[in-house]
Amino acid sequence: MPDLSAFPITRKWPAQHPERLQLYSLPTPNGVKVSIMLEEIGLPYEVHKVAFDANDQLSPEFLSLNPNNKIPAILDPQGPGGKTLALFESGAILVYLAEKTGKLIPQDPGRRYEALQWVMFQMGGVGPMFGQLGFFHKFAGKEYEDKRPRDRYVAEAKRLLGVLDRHLEGRAWMLGCDYGIADIAIFPWVRNLVGFYGAGDLVGFDAFKQVRRVLDAFVARPAVQRGLDIPKREG
Numbered sequence: 001m002p003d004l005s006a007f008p009i010t011r012k013w014p015a016q017h018p019e020r021l022q023l024y025s026l027p028t029p030n031g032v033k034v035s036i037m038l039e040e041i042g043l044p045y046e047v048h049k050v051a052f053d054a055n056d057q058l059s060p061e062f063l064s065l066n067p068n069n070k071i072p073a074i075l076d077p078q079g080p081g082g083k084t085l086a087l088f089e090s091g092a093i094l095v096y097l098a099e100k101t102g103k104l105i106p107q108d109p110g111r112r113y114e115a116l117q118w119v120m121f122q123m124g125g126v127g128p129m130f131g132q133l134g135f136f137h138k139f140a141g142k143e144y145e146d147k148r149p150r151d152r153y154v155a156e157a158k159r160l161l162g163v164l165d166r167h168l169e170g171r172a173w174m175l176g177c178d179y180g181i182a183d184i185a186i187f188p189w190v191r192n193l194v195g196f197y198g199a200g201d202l203v204g205f206d207a208f209k210q211v212r213r214v215l216d217a218f219v220a221r222p223a224v225q226r227g228l229d230i231p232k233r234e235g
């Protein structure tokens with residue numbers, strides 16, 4: 001049985017199954033990337049809720065695993081070389097899990113870089129830009145009189161949706177026939193933009209027909225449905 005006691009995070013969130021991968025998360029667009037991935041690949045894991053309303057992400061125990069105070073983060077007791085691996089940043093976790101299991105990433109080296117390219121596109125573009133749009137449209141930033149910051153992120157979100165829409169023309173998923181980590185990185189953010197942020201009209205989402213088609217196919221996957229609610233919301 002692996003001993004995780006050297007990891008201070010396990011003092012606040014004790015592992016009931018220390019032999020399993022430990023996930024520290026919430027069902028946000030970054031959090032669900034990892035729960036969806038784990039549901040898709042069928043790797044046993046134990047999930048721990050990091051409650052933002054209690055500022056759990058700022059606790060010393062959480063910061064010991066991710067000094068950047070953001071979910072998701074993992075501890076994998078069966079990491080490389082049989083050692084426990086602590087990891088944060090959802091993109092890095094997706095790549096790690098895909099390579100660990102040989103699932104949802106192409107084995108062909110060129111295609112593998114294509115998958116990484118789209119994961120980076122999400123991490124550096126879609127996530128940060130849609131996130132800022134959410135701030136200026138739904139959260140505190142909506143009170144700002146000056147609408148230029150909001151409009152800047154609306155324009156950038158539209159541009160990114162256009163890139164995706166043109167790329168998805170004639171493709172089932174980001175890499176064509178092969179569903180994988182690029183889709184798992186991107187589509188929780190698209191869903192959040194039109195769902196939780198309620199920004200569909202603002203970005204003219206109806207015009208992005210290919211993005212809509214793939215979003216619908218993504219959300220219809222049983223593993224995605226399960227992953228979107230992990231850890232379970234209360235009520």
Ligand SMILES: N[C@@H](CCC(=O)N[C@@H](CS)C(=O)NCC(=O)O)C(=O)O
Pocket residue numbers: 028029030031052057069070071072088089090091
């Ligand atoms: N680049 C990071 C971003 C993670 C991130 O922004 N997580 C948000 C939730 S979606 C968070 O933990 N926010 C808490 C905070 O900022 O205090 C990743 O992809 O893992």
